[in-house]
Amino acid sequence: MRVPPFVMERWQSTFEHRVDYNISESGVHPLMLSELLELIDLDPGDVHLEYGQSDGSDGLKAAIAGLYDGAGPENIIATTGGAEANYVVLWSLVSPGDRVVALEPTYGQTPGLARGLGADVVSWKLEEALGWQPAPGSAADVITPGTRLVVVTNPNNPTGAVLSESAMDEIVAAAAAVGAWILADEVYIGAEVTGPETPSFWGRYDRVVVSGSLSKAYALPGLRLGWITAPAAMHEEFWSRKDYTTITPATLSDVAARRVLSPEVRPRVLERTRGIIRANLPRLTGWLDDRDDLFSYRAPDAGAICYVRYALDINSSELAERLRAEKSVLLVPGDHFGMDHYLRVGFGNPAAELEEALGRVAALLEEACAAVV
Incomplete structure (x- = not known):
């Protein structure tokens, strides 16, 4: 590659x-580390710096699953940052010659990796005049038969725009019509300027995979802790790829993330x-x-x-x-x-x-x- x-x-x-x-x-x-330790009330004597469970500890997977309606630990793989999550998903789903649709502008990792894997990457443009939304009705025009994967970043990077519910519905309907997977990078959920959290793509279709991390909304990029939320049937496939990358999340990051994502700490962060x-x-x-x-x-x-x-x-x-x-x-x-x-x-x-x-x-x-x- x-x-x-x-x-x-x-x-x-x-x-x-x-x-x-x-x-x-x-x-x-x-x-700061001192702020994090105060938030999570972590006693360093409680942390043994051993190899952790390679797809994330049971407690961490349960905490992440709690962010997604209907998800359980069997839907979660903890990763070393959102970047590894995206890498593992693309490596698993994309082969040379596959058609990948990227809603752009977007974070360059996912379309870049898709090209490196030999995919034909088709750019689907967000329209500035429409508030950085795709043109109504355009999903079915670009997500055509033979499309393997649709890549979406929501909320978007670089525009900061959140897709409308109608745009999300169109993306899901078009993907479902041709059997395409959706990879939704949702690392900015929780960092909204006003109003409720951005709705997730999770649960809208049986071929949705979501990536997330503690790097953006949680202001903890140095922990390098991310995750994949995926259909349980894909857990083994994604986990087997992770065995070839970082093997396991950092143990300290796993422990900290469990507490950051707890109902007591998450709202404060x-x-x-x-x-x-x-x-x-x-x-x-x-x-x-x-x-x-x-x-x-x-x-x-x-x-x-x-x-x-x-x-x-x-x-x-x-x-x-x-x-x-x-x-x-x-x-x-x-x-x-x-x-x-x-x-x-x-x-x-x-x-x-x-x-x-x-x-x-x-x-x-x-x-x-x-x-x-």
């Missing part, structure tokens, strides 16, 4: 710890995330609105990200590189999602950091505009 370069991940991993201000992330400011999003989103949108001659955007429904269109005659990767090199600020260029003249701006940082980063972006934009004049 020869995978294409995953340019966004390489961009972030190379520079995120080498700039003054990182606004490339899609999650909120991570919890998610409220912290939502509090950061609600406080910082007006800071970003106010900054953008003050520059409405340069920017247009749709505010996100979920996640600490905003996908922004800009009106400068400069390539997005070039602009992002100038921000990194000249202002020590990192964000994600739209090129990384196949869309020039967009930027994905993360706003989950501490407020003072966010404001300083935006100030440096403003300075570069002023310089760029002055150069044009």
